[in-house]
Amino acid sequence: MPRYDFRCRACGATFELRRPMAQANDPAVCPQGHPDTVKLLSTVAVTGGAVQQAPSAGGGGGCCGGGCCG
Numbered sequence: 001m002p003r004y005d006f007r008c009r010a011c012g013a014t015f016e017l018r019r020p021m022a023q024a025n026d027p028a029v030c031p032q033g034h035p036d037t038v039k040l041l042s043t044v045a046v047t048g049g050a051v052q053q054a055p056s057a058g059g060g061g062g063c064c065g066g067g068c069c070g
């Protein structure tokens with residue numbers, strides 16, 4: 001099951017959740033109980049699944065492509 005990283009905008013905590021891909025975009029609640037969270041981009045190793053991300057991302061004049069510009 002893929003793992004997703006979230007960050008709470010209320011307290012700034014980051015946390016991980018394991019959930020089915022079908023629920024990847026469902027809202028997550030901070031361990032402290034705050035509902036105002038955002039899903040972070042993270043490297044998720046999923047075997048056997050089709051990755052639909054463009055392989056050319058980050059090859060140009062961007063920053064790091066890993067979310068540091070966010």
Ligand SMILES: [Zn+2]
Binds near residue numbers: 009010011013031033
């Ligand atoms: Zn929180």
